[in-house]
Amino acid sequence: xxxxxxxxxxxxxxxxxxxxxxxxxxxxxxxxxxxxxxxxxxxxxxxxxxxxxxxxxxxxxxxxxxxxxxxxxxxxxxxxxxxxxxxxxxxxxxxxxxxxxxxxxxxxxxxxxxxxxxxxxxxxxxxxxxxxxxxxxxxxxxxxxxxxxxxxxxxxxxxxxxxxxxxxxxxxxxxxxxxxxxxxxxxxxxxxxxxxxxxxxxxxxxxxxxxxxxxxxxxxxxxxxxxxxxxxxxxxxxxxxxxxxxxxxxxxxxxxxxxxxxxxxxxxxxxxxxxxxxxxxxxxxxxxxxxxxxxxxxxxxxxxxxxxx
Numbered sequence: 001x002x003x004x005x006x007x008x009x010x011x012x013x014x015x016x017x018x019x020x021x022x023x024x025x026x027x028x029x030x031x032x033x034x035x036x037x038x039x040x041x042x043x044x045x046x047x048x049x050x051x052x053x054x055x056x057x058x059x060x061x062x063x064x065x066x067x068x069x070x071x072x073x074x075x076x077x078x079x080x081x082x083x084x085x086x087x088x089x090x091x092x093x094x095x096x097x098x099x100x101x102x103x104x105x106x107x108x109x110x111x112x113x114x115x116x117x118x119x120x121x122x123x124x125x126x127x128x129x130x131x132x133x134x135x136x137x138x139x140x141x142x143x144x145x146x147x148x149x150x151x152x153x154x155x156x157x158x159x160x161x162x163x164x165x166x167x168x169x170x171x172x173x174x175x176x177x178x179x180x181x182x183x184x185x186x187x188x189x190x191x192x193x194x195x196x197x198x199x200x201x202x203x204x205x206x207x208x209x210x211x212x213x214x215x216x217x218x219x220x221x222x223x224x225x226x227x228x229x230x231x232x233x234x235x236x237x238x239x240x241x242x243x244x245x246x247x248x249x250x251x252x253x254x255x256x257x258x259x260x261x262x263x264x265x266x267x268x269x270x271x272x273x274x275x276x277x278x279x280x281x282x283x284x285x286x287x288x289x290x291x292x293x294x295x296x297x298x299x300x301x302x303x304x305x306x307x308x309x
Contacts, residue, residue, distance in 0.1 A: 086117035086124050089161060096156045098126065098168060102149045109133075110145045112154065112168065119164030128154065132169035135192075137233035177208040180248055185240050191252070193234045201230055203238060203252055211250030213238060216263060218254050 092098075100113040103125055109132075111125040118124060128151065130141050138144055145151075151170070158167030191203035194210050200217075202210040213236070218229050230236060238252035241260055253260050 087115055089117045089159070089164060089166075092116050092156060092159060092166065094156055094159060095173075097153050098156060099150070099152045099154065100126075102128075102145055102147050102151060105141055105145060105147055107141065110141065110151075112151045114154075114166065114168070116166065117164070118166045126154075126156070126166035126168045128168050128170065131232075132157070132167070132171055135171055135233065137231060175206060178206055180207055180209050180243065180250060181245055183207060183240055183243055183250065185243055187240045188237070189239065189252070190235060190237050193230050193232050193236060196226060196230065196232055198226065201226065203236060205238070205252070207250065209248050209250055211238075211240065211252045213252050213254065217241070217252070217260070220255065220259055 098112075098114040098116075100115065102110045103113050103122060104111045107130075109127050109129040111122045112128050113124055114126045115124060116126075118126060128145070130138050133141075133144055151168075154168040154170055155173065156166060157169045158165070160166075189205045191205040191211075193201050194204045195202045198215075200212055200214040203213050204210055213230075215223050215226050218226070223229060236254060238254055240250060241253045242249075242251040244250070255263070
């Protein structure tokens, strides 16, 4: 198409016009803005095709807009229908017993359909965390829970009414916590490892405070990785070696009494080096023997203690 024809085509498309056929072979007479010109018939065909294309595109966009609107309306109606089918979350309380089917599992737990209006990516479900399935540690959740399994009589342990989140548990409720003042040094207990840290672990012994099991109180040998010896959920026998009621702290040990005495004396020796040999800074059961004799005696006591184990 020539440049002149292109310009004429653009001009005639942009302004209102009236047309009438002059001759089928010669073209069309176009009257626009009091101007009269003759447009070749081949150009009039292109003009008509262009107008048809624009109308077709306009109708297509209108159909898409209507389809999108209808789709959004269906989603809204579906969500409203789902919300109406769930029980109000306000009717759920901590300690409530619920049952339902597992709708999905993941590395950290399973989502259970409980029939209450919880929100999120899985409406109507509650999270059964992997640590709340049983008392012993679980390495792979698929070994104990799978999609479609029925969870019966789970206990609600967490409700966030703002976020719409619910947490449930299959483990028995913990017994009422004892006050720290009810415990005494040298009490022998059986606890469960609650948290493991690089320097030790906190043990649940039924108190309102979990005592610290220091890494030096686990075994008589050096420990490079504490998890080679204990992990969360493990049951461990311990005895209390320190209680501070004011600070609300406790400490426990897995060693026998002689090994604990050795470690206590080593601590006393370090205090002597740091603060001098003032009598008030040293325990009453430590005499004034030389540091070398004191250290040798402590080593002998530790070796004897390890032989007895």
